[in-house]
Amino acid sequence: MxxxxxxxxxxxxxxxxxxxxxxxxxxxxxxxxxxxxxxxxxxxxxxxxxxxxxxxxxxxxxxxxxxxxxxxxxxxxxxxxxxxxxxxxxxxxxxxxxxxxxxxxxxxxxxxxxxxxxxxxxxxxxxxxxxxxxxxxxxxxxxxxxxxxxxxxxxxxxxxxxxxxxxSYFAGESVKVYIEREDIRCAPGGVGFAKTGGNYAASLNSYAKTIKLGCDQTMWLDSVEHKYIEEMSGMNFFAVIDGKIVTPALTDTILDGVTRRSIIDIATGEKLTVEQRRLSIDEVLKGVQDGSCTEAFMCGTAAVIAPVASFLDKDGQVYTLRDAQGKISMQLREKLIAIQAGRMDAPAGWVYPIRELSF
Ligand SMILES: Cc1ncc(COP(=O)(O)O)c(C=O)c1O
Incomplete structure (x- = not known):
């Protein structure tokens, strides 16, 4: 070295x-x-x-x-x-x-x-x-x-x-999500799993559209069927459906988030059920309408966990979560923040002490 x-x-x-x-x-x-x-x-x-x-x-x-x-x-x-x-x-x-x-x-x-x-x-x-x-x-x-x-x-x-x-990036406010049904950002075999500037450049036009429509974050769907949720432009996605925490399974079009992994570990430790699988946007929107999807949130290093307030679809329809500051997302957020800030014991290897210098 x-x-x-x-x-x-x-x-x-x-x-x-x-x-x-x-x-x-x-x-x-x-x-x-x-x-x-x-x-x-x-x-x-x-x-x-x-x-x-x-x-x-x-x-x-x-x-x-x-x-x-x-x-x-x-x-x-x-x-x-x-x-x-x-x-x-x-x-x-x-x-x-x-x-x-x-x-x-x-x-x-x-x-x-x-x-x-x-x-x-x-x-x-x-x-x-x-x-x-x-x-x-x-x-x-x-x-x-x-x-x-x-x-x-x-x-x-x-x-x-x-x-x-x-x-803090969002300070826990809930976020309005725009579902991007036309543009795509990452295709299979491409560079979606890599943290490279082009992925973000490809998202900016949709970001401008998202803001113009009064939303905060763009949600990306898979580029083949335009049906399955992948992630946000800078965060991974979770939904709570029938009491289970569901997140899209990793593919080569999704960034393997450190926060995503940490949330899965914390939730599993709390005896919550976590499913990593294909998650269609229709399943989430139907769940918001019939009440089976009680919470949705996005996560990443900058924002930690930001709860979703609503989804806006291409046809203008708004799907509002009943409980934007959801119980499960807030419980996971508080625990993760406490671990990061040294106010709660961290699982082995999660915190990396920086040496003291005198200069
Ligand atoms: C596209 C994308 N997905 C997910 C994440 C979340 O990853 P992490 O939790 O490692 O910050 C980020 C942020 O880095 C990102 O840019």
Whole structure:
């Protein structure tokens, strides 16, 4: 594993940096430092902790034309004893490498990925917010930097981690969902399971439509039959039907969410029944109408759990959940937040303590 070189000007910058705002928002503030690693000649050359700064990229860098890019999103929480902990970062490290393989990009050894995350967290410790639901959001990403217009995998890459002290994304408000029945985002055999920018770019037109129609989130259906629920643009989906928690089974068109897995584990531990299977939009809408679907929610690192208030269909029909702040979704949300914040014992390996530094 390569040691992360610490640049003194980065340390000076972060030491002096404070935020005096109780409304942190999401991604509004950045820690003034970043990790940067360079890949060339078939290997990772070096890892540095640098001052946060704009990148200088050649206009013909492949990422700017062909979208060879991947990223991750994960959170660091302050526990009541003031120590700070990443939440299940090994899962992000593994998923980052899955994305890298699909996008013809180099993997980063998991221990190297975790070490780089730990260094930026350790130096940003005083920027990890204190209040329940707040966190330091980490955004590791990799871009193709080889210069040239040829459509082929890059042989040079930059890996960067930036960190943002953040509030909660939705703060538990319930969300109006627009069912996207026309556009598709990910096809079988494609890159849906990879966390790559193109998947999000493909969702933006529908996002604009979603907002125009007064909704908050777009729901994606499968691209073959336009019938089965896949996920939201940035979150996985769950419904509570006949008292059972149902979520679409993972396929290569769905992102394997860390929050989704954690919710399944917590719910199973609470002796709730969880089904991972094909879930059609008709089953959910019929369930909302006849009362068998009592709750629906979406989940992801940023929002944790956001309950669904209603679904809007293409024909304008609105299906309103009887109980938007559902009992089961709120119970799971509270438990997950308590585990993340160190207010409840975590299952083995879920919290990753960040070492103390004196600098
Ligand atoms: C498309 C998509 N699905 C699901 C998720 C939820 O994944 P996680 O719980 O790992 O944040 C995300 C967020 O990263 C996402 O972008």
């Amino acid at each position: 390569k040691k992360v070189e610490i640049h003194p000007d980065a340390v000076e910058r972060v030491k002096k940096f404070t935020i005096n705002d109780t409304q942190l928002g999401f991604g509004k503030y950045m820690s003034p430092i970043m990790i940067q690693a360079i890949y060339a000649n078939g290997e990772w050359q070096r890892f540095d902790l640098l001052p946060y700064a704009p990148l200088q990229l050649d206009p013909c860098s492949k990422v700017l034309h062909y979208g060879q890019e991947i990223f991750e999103g994960m959170k660091v929480f302050r526990h009541p004893d003031d120590s700070i902990h990443m939440f299940r970062p090994e899962m992000n490290a593994r998923r980052f490498n899955q994305s890298a393989r699909r996008m013809a990009m180099p993997e980063i050894p998991e221990d190297q990925f975790l070490e780089a995350c730990e260094v930026i967290c350790a130096y940003s410790k005083h920027l990890v917010p204190k209040r329940l639901g707040e966190s330091l959001y980490l955004r590791p990403f990799m871009i193709a930097t080889e210069v040239g217009m040829g459509i082929k995998p890059s042989n040079q890459f930059l890996f960067i981690i930036v960190a943002s002290p953040s509030g």
